[in-house]
Amino acid sequence: MLDYCTPWPDETAARYRAAGYWRGETFSALLSRLAAEHTDRVAVVDGRRRWSYTDLDARASCLATGLRGLGIGPRDRVIVQLPNIAEFLETAFALFRLDAIPVFALPAHRSSEIVHLARQSEAVAYIVAAEHGGFDYRPLAGAVRAQVPGLRHVIVIGDACGFTSFDTLRDHDTGGFPVCDPADVALFQLSGGTTGTPKMIPRTHDDYLYSIRASAEICGVTTSTVYLGALPVAHNFPMSSPGVFGTLHAGGRVVMAPQPSPAAAFPLIEAERVTLTGLVPPLAMLWMDTARTTPHDLSSLQVLQVGGARFSDAAAGRVRSALGCDLQQVFGMAEGLVCYTRAGEAERYHLTTQGRPISPDDEIRVVDRAGNETPPGEPGELLTRGPYTIRGYYRAAEHNTVAFTPDGFYRTGDIVRRLPSGHLVVAGREKDQINRGGEKVAAEEIENHLLAHPAVQDAAVVAVPDRFLGERTCAVVVPRGVAPVAGELREFLRDRGLASFKIPDRVEIVTRFPVTGVGKISKRELRRALAAHLTSTP
Numbered sequence: 001m002l003d004y005c006t007p008w009p010d011e012t013a014a015r016y017r018a019a020g021y022w023r024g025e026t027f028s029a030l031l032s033r034l035a036a037e038h039t040d041r042v043a044v045v046d047g048r049r050r051w052s053y054t055d056l057d058a059r060a061s062c063l064a065t066g067l068r069g070l071g072i073g074p075r076d077r078v079i080v081q082l083p084n085i086a087e088f089l090e091t092a093f094a095l096f097r098l099d100a101i102p103v104f105a106l107p108a109h110r111s112s113e114i115v116h117l118a119r120q121s122e123a124v125a126y127i128v129a130a131e132h133g134g135f136d137y138r139p140l141a142g143a144v145r146a147q148v149p150g151l152r153h154v155i156v157i158g159d160a161c162g163f164t165s166f167d168t169l170r171d172h173d174t175g176g177f178p179v180c181d182p183a184d185v186a187l188f189q190l191s192g193g194t195t196g197t198p199k200m201i202p203r204t205h206d207d208y209l210y211s212i213r214a215s216a217e218i219c220g221v222t223t224s225t226v227y228l229g230a231l232p233v234a235h236n237f238p239m240s241s242p243g244v245f246g247t248l249h250a251g252g253r254v255v256m257a258p259q260p261s262p263a264a265a266f267p268l269i270e271a272e273r274v275t276l277t278g279l280v281p282p283l284a285m286l287w288m289d290t291a292r293t294t295p296h297d298l299s300s301l302q303v304l305q306v307g308g309a310r311f312s313d314a315a316a317g318r319v320r321s322a323l324g325c326d327l328q329q330v331f332g333m334a335e336g337l338v339c340y341t342r343a344g345e346a347e348r349y350h351l352t353t354q355g356r357p358i359s360p361d362d363e364i365r366v367v368d369r370a371g372n373e374t375p376p377g378e379p380g381e382l383l384t385r386g387p388y389t390i391r392g393y394y395r396a397a398e399h400n401t402v403a404f405t406p407d408g409f410y411r412t413g414d415i416v417r418r419l420p421s422g423h424l425v426v427a428g429r430e431k432d433q434i435n436r437g438g439e440k441v442a443a444e445e446i447e448n449h450l451l452a453h454p455a456v457q458d459a460a461v462v463a464v465p466d467r468f469l470g471e472r473t474c475a476v477v478v479p480r481g482v483a484p485v486a487g488e489l490r491e492f493l494r495d496r497g498l499a500s501f502k503i504p505d506r507v508e509i510v511t512r513f514p515v516t517g518v519g520k521i522s523k524r525e526l527r528r529a530l531a532a533h534l535t536s537t538p
């Protein structure tokens with residue numbers, strides 16, 4: 001396995017193979033097989049462009065040939081920061097074909113995140129679209145390259161402005177691609193994180209393809225499925241649960257939406273007869289509100305998946321009447337474990353639980369602070385291990401001793417209750433993270449940035465409840481001398497190259513923090529005080 005990754009123990013791996021979870025197929029072989037099987041069937045739709053399975057396969061090979069001409073080869077890491085466009089899939093499969101490893105950054109990431117990822121992964125190339133959503137990625141790419149000398153190539157889709165042009169890279173397919181090891185790392189996903197720097201999640205061909213294949217089966221994906229990629233498909237949820245890869249795996253059709261807004265998505269649902277999509281709760285609520293007055297025909301939509309953050313029982317109860325489709329709740333994580341409510345289950349499970357795990361071999365423990373299993377039905381921290389849950393983050397030996405138990409369970413930091421049926425109900429969170437409508441913000445990362453400001457003595461970032469997003473971020477600051485104003489702090493963080501979803505929504509200045517018995521900042525107390533303050537101010 002790639003250096004600095006934690007493999008599964010040999011006997012566990014052998015068990016997963018014997019059980020048929022790990023089948024020894026690679027992403028590259030998968031695409032070849034799909035192209036042979038589905039030939040002219042449409043694989044991906046992006047605006048007016050419609051690529052068949054044969055097209056996608058041929059394009060991946062041509063691009064792989066061009067990338068190989070740049071010297072990109074097996075085990076090289078390549079940062080892919082692309083919006084929902086057809087080239088996302090072309091790029092991913094071209095890299096798979098070369099046995100290179102895509103590191104999937106989010107379109108919202110900025111220099112702080114990308115520089116960190118490029119250094120951490122020792123990436124040799126960075127692939128971006130020239131512009132998306134009103135943002136020009138080329139100056140960002142220039143800034144990143146200036147800080148990371150090892151980044152040999154910046155490849156731009158669209159007007160390359162002096163960088164390497166994606167379109168001129170496609171070369172005549174000369175074949176002879178490397179054979180890669182299905183047990184090795186195929187791609188990197190990013191962790192929502194709880195630490196100062198985002199962690200990289202190595203996913204192998206074997207484990208990721210198992211979660212994709214099983215997700216597609218559970219979600220009933222077939223060649224008739226039309227999946228709308230509404231959330232940024234770089235996220236693990238729309239990538240693999242079952243997402244774009246699960247849809248392709250089953251021979252279905254992926255439709256790329258440039259934005260998840262009703263204005264962008266509804267016309268696509270109507271025009272392409274979309275049957276399945278996935279959203280985070282705030283978007284699901286926006287879609288429900290907008291559907292009432294939309295002129296668009298959404299009747300093709302059979303299932304709306306909602307996940308990434310807790311969907312309230314009340315909102316869940318409105319999906320059918322508002323959108324005329326079934327709701328499937330999804331509770332997952334880029335580290336592995338994914339739970340689904342399933343077709344045919346009693347409605348109460350769909351409305352009040354976050355589903356049950358994909359695999360019979362997903363091991364679940366719900367434990368108290370001392371690490372002992374809680375009584376059935378009682379809340380506790382969810383620990384898990386299984387055939388598609390990682391055993392360690394990349395290059396994070398020290399953090400791994402905290403994030404995983406000695407016997408390989410991932411400590412999710414989520415507080416759940418387990419029902420006798422095996423369904424999990426997410427009841428809270430223990431990790432120091434803000435879940436801002438599905439986007440994860442690691443408090444420590446933002447605190448570290450705030451501490452770099454000369455007028456900040458101390459900082460704590462916590463969640464405050466929000467009607468629309470579920471949670472927003474609040475930065476609580478003890479000033480050094482004259483207190484900084486909120487706008488200035490936000491500007492400061494933006495200038496440091498932070499993704500905008502990480503910029504605190506609210507800033508509070510205090511003279512000191514509430515502390516726990518051992519003198520640490522009490523975030524619990526801080527959250528309570530802020531929530532009280534919030535509800536008492538008009």
Ligand code: J2J
Nearest residue numbers: 192236237241307308309310330331332333334354426
């Ligand atoms: C409450 N919290 C949830 C839910 C995730 C499918 C779906 C989602 C993700 C994802 C994913 C939640 N209710 N329904 O990767 O494949 C919170 C938990 C979890 C964290 C993981 C997938 N669904 N969460 O959201 O890696 O706190 O993955 O540990 O971004 O999101 O975040 P992430």
